[in-house]
Amino acid sequence: xxxxxxxxxxxxxxxxxxxxxxxxxxxxxxxxGCCPDCKLPGDDCPLVWGQCSHCFHIHCIxxxxxxxxxxxxxxxxxxxxxxKE
Amino acid sequence: MQFVTCYVxxxxxxxxxxxxxxxxxxxxxCTIDIDDCTCxxxxxxxxxxxxxxxxxxxxxxxxxAAVTSIVHNQIQRYINTTCKGNFxxxxxxxxxxxxxTKVLGWLNSIYAGxxxxxxxxxxxxRLLHFLFETYAHARIEQLFAIVIDYPESEPAIxxxxxxxxxxxxxxxxxxxxxxxxxxRLLHPGVNTTxxxxxxxxxxxxxxxxxxxxxxLEIVSEPVRKxxxxxxxxxxxxxxxxxxxxxxxxxxxLIKGQxxxxxxxxxxxxxxGDWETWMPDPVDADPSSTSKSRRGSDIISMLVNIYGSxxxxxxxxxxxxxxxxxxxxxCDMERELRYLEMLKLRFGExxxxxxxxxxKDIADSKRINSRxxxxxxxxxxxxxxxxxxxxxxxxxxxxxxxxxxxLPTEMQKSLEEYTKKFEALKGNRTLNWKPHLGMMKIEVExxxxxxxxxxxxxxxxxxxxxxxxxxxxxxxxSGVLQMSVSALRRKITYWQSxxxxxxxxxxxxxxxxxxxxxxxxxxxxxxESESAMTSAYQQREEELQVFWTYxxxxxxxxxxxxxxxxxxxxxxxxxxxxxSSGEVSQQExxxxxxxxxxxxxxxxxxxxxxxxx
Amino acid sequence: MTNIAQARIKRExxxxxxxxxxxxxxxxxxLVDDKYNELIGKIAGPPDTPYAEGTFCLEIRxxxxxxxxPPIVKFLTKIWHPxxxxxxxxxxxxxxxxxxxxxxxxxxxxxxxxxxxAAAEPDDPQxxxxxxxxxxxxxxxxxxxxxxxxxxxxxxxxxxxxxxxITSLKNMGFDENQARAALSSKGWDIExxxxxxxx
Numbered sequence: 001x002x003x004x005x006x007x008x009x010x011x012x013x014x015x016x017x018x019x020x021x022x023x024x025x026x027x028x029x030x031x032x033g034c035c036p037d038c039k040l041p042g043d044d045c046p047l048v049w050g051q052c053s054h055c056f057h058i059h060c061i062x063x064x065x066x067x068x069x070x071x072x073x074x075x076x077x078x079x080x081x082x083x084k085e
Numbered sequence: 086m087q088f089v090t091c092y093v094x095x096x097x098x099x100x101x102x103x104x105x106x107x108x109x110x111x112x113x114x115c116t117i118d119i120d121d122c123t124c125x126x127x128x129x130x131x132x133x134x135x136x137x138x139x140x141x142x143x144x145x146x147x148x149x150a151a152v153t154s155i156v157h158n159q160i161q162r163y164i165n166t167t168c169k170g171n172f173x174x175x176x177x178x179x180x181x182x183x184x185x186t187k188v189l190g191w192l193n194s195i196y197a198g199x200x201x202x203x204x205x206x207x208x209x210x211r212l213l214h215f216l217f218e219t220y221a222h223a224r225i226e227q228l229f230a231i232v233i234d235y236p237e238s239e240p241a242i243x244x245x246x247x248x249x250x251x252x253x254x255x256x257x258x259x260x261x262x263x264x265x266x267x268x269r270l271l272h273p274g275v276n277t278t279x280x281x282x283x284x285x286x287x288x289x290x291x292x293x294x295x296x297x298x299x300x301l302e303i304v305s306e307p308v309r310k311x312x313x314x315x316x317x318x319x320x321x322x323x324x325x326x327x328x329x330x331x332x333x334x335x336x337x338l339i340k341g342q343x344x345x346x347x348x349x350x351x352x353x354x355x356x357g358d359w360e361t362w363m364p365d366p367v368d369a370d371p372s373s374t375s376k377s378r379r380g381s382d383i384i385s386m387l388v389n390i391y392g393s394x395x396x397x398x399x400x401x402x403x404x405x406x407x408x409x410x411x412x413x414x415c416d417m418e419r420e421l422r423y424l425e426m427l428k429l430r431f432g433e434x435x436x437x438x439x440x441x442x443x444k445d446i447a448d449s450k451r452i453n454s455r456x457x458x459x460x461x462x463x464x465x466x467x468x469x470x471x472x473x474x475x476x477x478x479x480x481x482x483x484x485x486x487x488x489x490x491l492p493t494e495m496q497k498s499l500e501e502y503t504k505k506f507e508a509l510k511g512n513r514t515l516n517w518k519p520h521l522g523m524m525k526i527e528v529e530x531x532x533x534x535x536x537x538x539x540x541x542x543x544x545x546x547x548x549x550x551x552x553x554x555x556x557x558x559x560x561x562s563g564v565l566q567m568s569v570s571a572l573r574r575k576i577t578y579w580q581s582x583x584x585x586x587x588x589x590x591x592x593x594x595x596x597x598x599x600x601x602x603x604x605x606x607x608x609x610x611x612e613s614e615s616a617m618t619s620a621y622q623q624r625e626e627e628l629q630v631f632w633t634y635x636x637x638x639x640x641x642x643x644x645x646x647x648x649x650x651x652x653x654x655x656x657x658x659x660x661x662x663x664s665s666g667e668v669s670q671q672e673x674x675x676x677x678x679x680x681x682x683x684x685x686x687x688x689x690x691x692x693x694x695x696x697x
Numbered sequence: 698m699t700n701i702a703q704a705r706i707k708r709e710x711x712x713x714x715x716x717x718x719x720x721x722x723x724x725x726x727x728l729v730d731d732k733y734n735e736l737i738g739k740i741a742g743p744p745d746t747p748y749a750e751g752t753f754c755l756e757i758r759x760x761x762x763x764x765x766x767p768p769i770v771k772f773l774t775k776i777w778h779p780x781x782x783x784x785x786x787x788x789x790x791x792x793x794x795x796x797x798x799x800x801x802x803x804x805x806x807x808x809x810x811x812x813x814x815a816a817a818e819p820d821d822p823q824x825x826x827x828x829x830x831x832x833x834x835x836x837x838x839x840x841x842x843x844x845x846x847x848x849x850x851x852x853x854x855x856x857x858x859x860x861x862x863i864t865s866l867k868n869m870g871f872d873e874n875q876a877r878a879a880l881s882s883k884g885w886d887i888e889x890x891x892x893x894x895x896x
Contacts, residue, residue: 001550003529009470009523011472012474014515015477017513032479039441049512064765
């Protein structure tokens, strides 16, 4: 017997962020969902990484950095926050 | 004696009086040929007797009871013959006219004397009341049929409404219809859809009958309770709402009012026109608000069977998921249109998840074409064309996780696609769900070509039989790294297609020859199972696997008590990577009871055995 | 309350309820109402400290800007501790001020407070009187803290001698709590406490 796969395989997958945690440390919502201010996940509510390797929803970390008057520190490790290039 | 004589006498006259409507050659009074009939003489005598009795002042006393009784009988007979079975005509005016001309005409001819006029008009009032009552009784008897026939039966409903205002039959109506609904609808033989349709008819018709909604609330209470107990109610309602073509629920949906749920508590502020305001009837249940009874539309009423929007929306989400995953190219425009309508109804936030789901479909299409285009530009081509459906897992119902290792060539294609995806969408990757999706395969066996559309898991299983035509279930489950129970479930498809057979228990072999020849295209609707089967169904499937063990046990040991079966099952079930081997004794008992009901098992004096 | 603050408190609340510390009865968290902006926390006094076996209640208020600003926390249970005001219950703890970080949670706050009970920092005091006593006469501090735990936090009865001193001040017509505060600040010297209370 021979089995041949013909064209057009409709395959189902779910996407996820490659992150070291499941939830955003700031809003505590799942990374694969979106921050509390967003409706659509993924492109519309992306993650950003700091040089300290911690990551957050971009909207969350921006809000945090704006709320910090003196130093801009990572909410996780309190090292100075710098966006990873 | 006096009454009987009078009765016979007057009743004869009545019949005679009423002739003339139909032209019969026979006299209605004496049924003798009209020419030979002496009725006219009798009538003349009758009138003179009446006159003389009246002059003596004893006419009323002598004839009253008999006349009343005759008139009542005639009214009943007339209503029964005229109105029965026809709900599409209003009879109130007709009946009233009939009473005035015919019945009162006859009475006038009996009580012709001047001084009787006043008592006749009092009599008319009583007779009219009797007429309404009789008519209402007749309608109440047929009310179930009238309700089901709504809106065609609206005239009958309106008549009944008039009657209710003039009589005291409200309580009778409610008890009778409530019982009728219970007897006719609320048993296992009736489809949920039919019960729902009847309920919808009841909502619409009883709203007309009693705008305050109290009758509906009381009468349909058992229906709601019963629908709550049926597993498929929500599914049926949602299906009705979203099915193609016009239907009553869809019309309601398009009206697009926001939902009024029973827990909305702003009812003290009755809106609307104070001039037309009516208090709630005295039989209204004071614990529910007047507004919820009066104001809510059919969809609200249906949702209120459960009282929760969430449940409803979840069911819609499940159905949407089913549709997307079974058709793959669902009619996006249509789905979006429905979603918009449902959003008006159920609120934006409730349906947010579904919005993301539909967006995922659109996004997937874009990503697919981007990836194909990039490969074209690079002059590459994938071994197997993949059309990926990429889901935002947080927003979809949770899927049954099924682990499996796909054949290398399939795995390679998926990995290749994943790489392209990762390059396209930085820092993101894909988790494939091999038990979902669909692929076309061509099976060539001993010169016969067969085409199938199956899930990747099904394909992986049959591909394993290319190199080895005989597999032990345990062994195959090890190679594919999937659970034995899932494997068995999937193999049944290939058994039903006549490609595999279970030669000895737990050993599957490729058949020598495939029956059915030529290029046959067989579509496999993946066991028509829902991709995210409910926990209940999933459990049921697991228990089905246990059933094979139980049958084997009982074949060998003849009969066993519950606790022995339980202990032995646990020994079997713990082996293998099966997801949840544990089953409680209580659950097992429930399962075995169901097998007894299906006559697959017998329970005698504390032990179970197979029927002979 | 803004969307993010409320959503986060909801999730945090669930996390705390499921956490190991709750299972071990070390911390608890309760909602005051269903608005998620006011909570009551409870921490168990750490063993081998003067606070052992006591239960301390905390008022937690969630600012609109949470989690970008720390929750506002104070002790509802009266406590004798260098970093906590014996009068108002106000707390001196860096993470509740400038060292707050958005990744911290109510759970970490409660655990930090528990740690603070076990390791006071008298050099960064909230209550100067307590801090001075802590540094200059630790045994009196310990006795006082234990006494307060027994009276206010349901800890074990400790020193009958202190109780009788309070009773004698009460007999002079002073309020019990004021008497206790005065005696505690004056190293349980009745005369100095009386003098303090009269002035």
